[in-house]
Amino acid sequence: MNVLIMGGDGFIGSHVVDKIIELGHRVTVFDRFSNRATKHLEHQRGNLSFLSGEFANRDILKRALENQEVVYHFICMTDPASSWNDPFIEIEQNLRDSIHFFELASESGVRKIVFPSSGGTIYGPQYGRITEDILPKPFSPYGITKLATEHFLNYFKERVNMASDIYRIGNAYGPRQPLNNPQGVIGTWMKHILEGSEVQVFGDRQTLRDYVYVEDIAFLMTHSLSNFDSSRTYNLGTGIGVSILDLLEVFIDTIDHPFPYQIHPRRSFDNTSVILDRNPLVLCAQVVVLDCA
């Protein structure tokens, strides 16, 4: 099968590339490759096609989409914190440009889009375990436009019969975790520890998150390749909530030397609790952070 992975040189995307190559598919990765170097895919040179370009450039997108059957769309220009005070970057660079891309994909005959959505920001304030059929209450621009993008995928299914699988992912962690421009608490803390600066902890024992190992995410997302015409929405988490202070203890226990940290109240754009549930796929996932704890 011909599979295009947009943003495939990133954190989660590159693990998905590894898994899909392992399955024997023909993979093309579209990303910003500066000076022809990859960030995470040097070990795969020869096993796939690389295409370098900007997501806003329609001509390159059209080339990337030629003869593709399934497209994974990992390109995302923002993160929840940066878009809190600038909703327009979400609307213009994520939502609008993604819809343009889906439009081109449908014109190219793509049969399925796989979209990594956000298990954290889409649901908003909820109590207890969150299932896929709960009423989402997003209140950050990041979560609002992720949910709108999901709905636009429904639109393309209705209008042109292009299928789509949506994975609402918990807090990803693992190898290749980005430290520059980090998204998520684990990358941010690691960056501060490596730089020797103070780790800022926002929240308390009630600030629960669902941490998922990135290789499990990648494995579970290959599921879409064997269910070609279906369109489904999956929570991709472990069903286990780990508090931000428990996570801090894992860091303290795991890292060889002590590091400075400071604990603050929860920030307004963070949810209190995110525990994703009711995804039968998730039985396969290994919860490595919890094994350490």
Add this chain to the structure above:
Amino acid sequence: MNVLIMGGDGFIGSHVVDKIIELGHRVTVFDRFSNRATKHLEHQRGNLSFLSGEFANRDILKRALENQEVVYHFICMTDPASSWNDPFIEIEQNLRDSIHFFELASESGVRKIVFPSSGGTIYGPQYGRITEDILPKPFSPYGITKLATEHFLNYFKERVNMASDIYRIGNAYGPRQPLNNPQGVIGTWMKHILEGSEVQVFGDRQTLRDYVYVEDIAFLMTHSLSNFDSSRTYNLGTGIGVSILDLLEVFIDTIDHPFPYQIHPRRSFDNTSVILDRNPLVLCAQVVVLDCA
């Protein structure tokens, strides 16, 4: 209280203007007034301030927002049918420009936004009666961006404490129903009958809609003026589903002379059934179409 009504010279907006003036508030209406003439508000000259401008013009918006406490936002550049093949007009002219407007409103110290949302297109395919807490499944660009706009109002509440009431309105009908650029089946049919052309009926006995009299909508939407700091989402319907063929019979019985019509299957961008429920406010509404039937 100072109340700004954006798009207040339109169908529903102008009825809201009438009701709010009746309650003794100071009303400013912002709309496109060509040649200083209003479409529906000549009888109110002297009772309110008029401001003519384009929704994309930020300077005029800022002037309109000065000293306003509550803002009704009736401006909408599209309708479900026209945006079916052009999702970008929704994203750029409705969603983005509305968020720009809410940003300006919050900077001007507006305390509450009242937003007319869509009871029809937000919910998507559902069975039976629809309550406000059901999972929305929008699949038309119109419904998707209406729902995203609702979510962005939650964002402004969280970020800057600007309150908002959302009214998800059924199929409005009544005096001042637009016949040029009509939205909704009643206006469209009336236009065809007046022009002597054939009425096109899309659907069957299962194509149910919740028709609400426009003066009831206007009366119910004034509710937001007495609940100043709350933020709520209301279905605004009757709880009664009328099939498209029953509506056709009402037309045939009510209109003095026969008119030609043709019955077609439901269109892909139309929902099968929309019956709004669980709004205690709605007990006040008179269901005039049903009285005629």
